[in-house]
Amino acid sequence: MTRQAMFRRIVLSSLIRRRSRMLVALLAVLIGTTVFLGMGAVYYDIPRQMGREFRSYGANLVLVAAGGGSVLKLEEARRAIALLPVDKVVGATPFRYETMYYNKQGLTVVGTDFSAVRKTSPYWRVQGEWPQKDDEILIGADIAEHTRLYAGSFIALEVSPPKGRKIKKEMKISGVVHSGGAEDGFVLMPLAGMETLLGAGGTAAVVEISIAAASEEIAAFSAAIQAKTPGLTPRLVKRIADSETTVLSRLQALIFMVTGIVLFLTLICVGTTMLTVVMERRGEIGLKKALGADNKAIIFEFIGEGVVLALAGWLPGLVSGYFFAQMVSVSVFSREVDLPFFLVPLTLCASLAVTITASLLPAAAAVDVEPALVLGGE
Amino acid sequence: MFLRMVLGALTRQKKKLLMMACAMALGISLATAMLNVMLDVGDKINQELKTYGANIIVTPRGASFLADLYGVEDGAGVSDKYLSEAELPNLKTIFWAFNIVDFTPYLDASVSVNGHEEKVPLLGAWFAKHLDIPTGEAVDTGIINMKSWWDIRGSWLKDDDESGVMAGSIFAGKQGIKTGDKLTIFARDNSGKVQTAFLTVRSVFHSGDKEDEGLLAPLALVQGLTGLEGKVRRVEVSALTTPENDLSRRASQNPRSLSRQDWEIWYCTAYVSAIAYQIEEALTDARAKAILQVAESEGKILQKTRLLMLLLTFLSLACSALAISNLVTANVLERSVEIGLLKALGATNASISFALLTEMLIATGIGGVVGYGTGLGLASIIGHSVFGSAVSAKALVIPIAALLVLLVTIGGSLPALRMLLRLRPAEVLHGRQ
Numbered sequence: 001m002t003r004q005a006m007f008r009r010i011v012l013s014s015l016i017r018r019r020s021r022m023l024v025a026l027l028a029v030l031i032g033t034t035v036f037l038g039m040g041a042v043y044y045d046i047p048r049q050m051g052r053e054f055r056s057y058g059a060n061l062v063l064v065a066a067g068g069g070s071v072l073k074l075e076e077a078r079r080a081i082a083l084l085p086v087d088k089v090v091g092a093t094p095f096r097y098e099t100m101y102y103n104k105q106g107l108t109v110v111g112t113d114f115s116a117v118r119k120t121s122p123y124w125r126v127q128g129e130w131p132q133k134d135d136e137i138l139i140g141a142d143i144a145e146h147t148r149l150y151a152g153s154f155i156a157l158e159v160s161p162p163k164g165r166k167i168k169k170e171m172k173i174s175g176v177v178h179s180g181g182a183e184d185g186f187v188l189m190p191l192a193g194m195e196t197l198l199g200a201g202g203t204a205a206v207v208e209i210s211i212a213a214a215s216e217e218i219a220a221f222s223a224a225i226q227a228k229t230p231g232l233t234p235r236l237v238k239r240i241a242d243s244e245t246t247v248l249s250r251l252q253a254l255i256f257m258v259t260g261i262v263l264f265l266t267l268i269c270v271g272t273t274m275l276t277v278v279m280e281r282r283g284e285i286g287l288k289k290a291l292g293a294d295n296k297a298i299i300f301e302f303i304g305e306g307v308v309l310a311l312a313g314w315l316p317g318l319v320s321g322y323f324f325a326q327m328v329s330v331s332v333f334s335r336e337v338d339l340p341f342f343l344v345p346l347t348l349c350a351s352l353a354v355t356i357t358a359s360l361l362p363a364a365a366a367v368d369v370e371p372a373l374v375l376g377g378e
Numbered sequence: 379m380f381l382r383m384v385l386g387a388l389t390r391q392k393k394k395l396l397m398m399a400c401a402m403a404l405g406i407s408l409a410t411a412m413l414n415v416m417l418d419v420g421d422k423i424n425q426e427l428k429t430y431g432a433n434i435i436v437t438p439r440g441a442s443f444l445a446d447l448y449g450v451e452d453g454a455g456v457s458d459k460y461l462s463e464a465e466l467p468n469l470k471t472i473f474w475a476f477n478i479v480d481f482t483p484y485l486d487a488s489v490s491v492n493g494h495e496e497k498v499p500l501l502g503a504w505f506a507k508h509l510d511i512p513t514g515e516a517v518d519t520g521i522i523n524m525k526s527w528w529d530i531r532g533s534w535l536k537d538d539d540e541s542g543v544m545a546g547s548i549f550a551g552k553q554g555i556k557t558g559d560k561l562t563i564f565a566r567d568n569s570g571k572v573q574t575a576f577l578t579v580r581s582v583f584h585s586g587d588k589e590d591e592g593l594l595a596p597l598a599l600v601q602g603l604t605g606l607e608g609k610v611r612r613v614e615v616s617a618l619t620t621p622e623n624d625l626s627r628r629a630s631q632n633p634r635s636l637s638r639q640d641w642e643i644w645y646c647t648a649y650v651s652a653i654a655y656q657i658e659e660a661l662t663d664a665r666a667k668a669i670l671q672v673a674e675s676e677g678k679i680l681q682k683t684r685l686l687m688l689l690l691t692f693l694s695l696a697c698s699a700l701a702i703s704n705l706v707t708a709n710v711l712e713r714s715v716e717i718g719l720l721k722a723l724g725a726t727n728a729s730i731s732f733a734l735l736t737e738m739l740i741a742t743g744i745g746g747v748v749g750y751g752t753g754l755g756l757a758s759i760i761g762h763s764v765f766g767s768a769v770s771a772k773a774l775v776i777p778i779a780a781l782l783v784l785l786v787t788i789g790g791s792l793p794a795l796r797m798l799l800r801l802r803p804a805e806v807l808h809g810r811q
Binding site: 020021024025027028031032034035038039042046050053054056057058121122123124125178179180181184235236237238239240241242243246247250251253254255257258261262265266268269270272273276277324327328331332333 | 397400401404405407408411412415419423426427429430431435526527528529584585586587627667668669670671672673674675678679682683685686687689690693694697698700701702704705707708709711712756759760763764765797
């Protein structure tokens, strides 16, 4: 029998014969790997996931016409948006402001894209329906209270287009919008509907963009927009962008601390369990030494055992760690977790480091074992 | 005899039991820290979310939106409604007074600067106003606390500065105004007379909002210029709130539609709509509206954070409980010889289990107490390094930690004990396993 085959046999059979002990050690490694991978994945995924949640505060970048102009071209805005990474843009909504009259009273009417507005301003509450057709509108809660018009009623708006005579147009109120902000005093209609009434298609006063990114990143995007589309001035909504950065960095620091502490304690627990399991093999070592094994061979055996344990616990630990992270992500954010690949080899390194350290400590003690004393039972 | 056995084991097996105690101390410190942080994280994040500014806006009833809506000028009658500055300390006397973090009144005026034709908005506000509340408390509140995201080149104004003004960045850029410049301001007061003020620009601010296009001055100064002493146009309030639910949404539409019981639950919960309602009660002819952009989003973020911490706490506790009970198992497994000897001497299974469990529980119990102390330390380290304030220790954590010690110790020992008790004494004592 070669030396190598003998080594293999000693390691494997010591693992197999002492089944209950090794099961305990294996379970420890598995738990360690699970926590390491799970917490690591959650930590790396938090900024992305939480960043998306923070988008419920609404737009953090606003495009206006350059040079103090009040009208921007939507074509240009589209080119600007094309400069942003697609997966980070939550939504982009154009707004065009006009004055129309109801019973001779001026109303601010906002033309917008309702499917986009639901993404950039998810906090609006609409009683009734969102407009589906070009002649359906939303009215603000304050206007509804003042005029006693509600979802389902009709309203006749008077418009004076730049060219031509006044037009009176009957509109259906599909819902009442309530936001606590300026929208409560506005009438909102589809941009397309406004364009057929007033002409001047393809223009807006502002375009609000909601981007899932930190404020420095948005500042970089806005510099790029400034350079490539001279007709537009991007403005960072400081209140939203800065506050998000503050709160998000706090949250991340919290998760970092928690992850660190949990990992540290788990690794100690795993190491201690391994240590206990290996510790009780002093008798065996005495026997081997009496049979002529040298210290190096004994230490290698211990390391070999540690490596086998680490590998055997790591593989199922990867699976359960992935489920750990997935469970957190799906139940908190209703989204799949994005597992960074580098965590996989890192987890292996961690579990190898812990098992080898935990095996080496008793091995170092074992080297000093006097065979006669140990075998004698003292 | 039982006592002697347990005590004997405790003193003789010092090293092994010490290890158990240490492991339990680690585990319990983790549990204590995580649970305390988890129970407190809502309040902490809620405080952080205050950097988004006001979540309630208070305006005079009736005139609240007309100025915005129809672009009506001052003096036309409809928008000449104001709140009284003297009533504002009442905000700190409502049921949820403690949850009102900051508030600032505003009064706006339209002025011309240095003889230019163009009208410039001049906004008066509190900066860090000192208030003595009827309840005996004293607070400092104002725009400095509420607009933490503003960039200021220079320093904030003082509330008693009668000749200072801050310039918005867009306005300053257009007019080429710098810190230290002198401005002459003409305003028309409510009786139509022109008032003049000579002001010095103390600093330039950038808010990223429409304030950038005008000037900002102490409230008293703007009240003097417009002849509206003691009056304010609107008040922004920043309050700590509970996330909205069905009840509060129904209530925000019409509080009177609630049943008496629901109404009481709603009134006594810190929903943004309940706080707004109480503000309306505290101020004469006021209308308080929740700014949904802030209020709704706050609720969402809070819920997500709580749920995240809850899950992380639960999972990491489950994992560490498993790891420690695993360690207990390893520890018990080691004592096969001792158990074999006891059995050979005629001890019953029950008495062996009882003695061993008592021993284990004493060791882990001591570890648990030490761990609780360490855990409180860990929690306060997390609190200070992440949020800059201590995490309050919750009493609820103590029974949970005690239960964990008990469950983990017993759960870890029993399977190993059952296995060991099945072994035959002779085999074990001979050394075969």
